[in-house]
Amino acid sequence: MIPLITQTPRLQILAASRALLTAELHKPQYFPTLLGAALPTDWPPGDYDRAAMEYFLEKLTAGGRDAAGWYNWYALRKAEGDIPRTLVGTGGFMGPPDAAGCVEMGYSIAADWRGQGLGTELVAGLVQQAAATGQVRRLVAHTEPENLTSQRVLLANGFTSVGTDVNSRLRFERAVEPAADPKLQALTGR
Template sequence: MIPLITHTPRLLLLAASRALLTAELHKPRYFPVLLGAALPTDWPPAGYDRAAMEFFLERLTAGGRTAAGWYNWYALRKPAGDAPRTLVGSGGFMGPPDAAGTAEIGYSVAAEWRGQGLATELVGGLVQQAAATGLVRRLVAHARADNPASQQVLRRNGFDVTGPGADGHLRFERAVEPAADAAPGAA
């Protein structure tokens, strides 16, 4: 079974469920209640739109239990002082790895939470999650050529530019070593 929660120093990454995505899409006032977190004023962030939410919901619905953890993840800022747990971003995988063990990730952080290293931490958590599955050998990500901040997030997480991608993006890749406690062939 793939872990559906990952911790980083400041973030709790929670795998999206059908219930969370359904609430986010169709009952937005219940979404923060189900999530157990406050929402930023500009939710959803750029790069995570309604079409992405619908795609993730469709894939989770079609894939059943085996799809859990292979799509969207919510990045929740852990409570600090008087500040409540807050949704700060979204990231995840575009699906399970292919036969060669390659999976693609994407990420986005709400504007009011940018510039604090949270995107770097979010991507680090996704790399950690990929390693924990024991199934991923290589991760691919894309960043706009005109977005040096996003490129830096990937570089800080061990990704290297491997060439141009589509639509003005650069393609980044990195190898993934299975976590010591990853179950071989876990699914």
């Protein structure tokens, strides 16, 4: 089973569920309560719009338990001092890996929280999550040529620019090494 929570130093990255997406789409007044986090003033961010939410809900509904973790993830800034636990971004995958182990990913940080390295940390957490599945061999991400911040985030996480796609967006890729299995490590001493 795929882990549905990933931790980074400042973020808890939580896989979307049908209940969370349903609340976000149809009962937004309950969404922060279910999520257990405050919402930024400008939610939702970037390309994470109603159509994306509906797509993820449809895929989770159709795929059942096997779809969990292969679509949207919420980036929650851990509570610190006067700052409550807050939803700061979203990211995730466009579905399970193809036969070659390739997965496309995307991400966006709410404007209120940009410029603090949280996008870099979110992508690092998603890379960690992909490795933890043991099924992903390559990650692909796209960004607009003018989005220099997104390009820096990808480069900081080991992605390499490999040209443009058919829509003239920049394409980035990186290899993913499967995470070491702790049980295997214990048995082998490595």
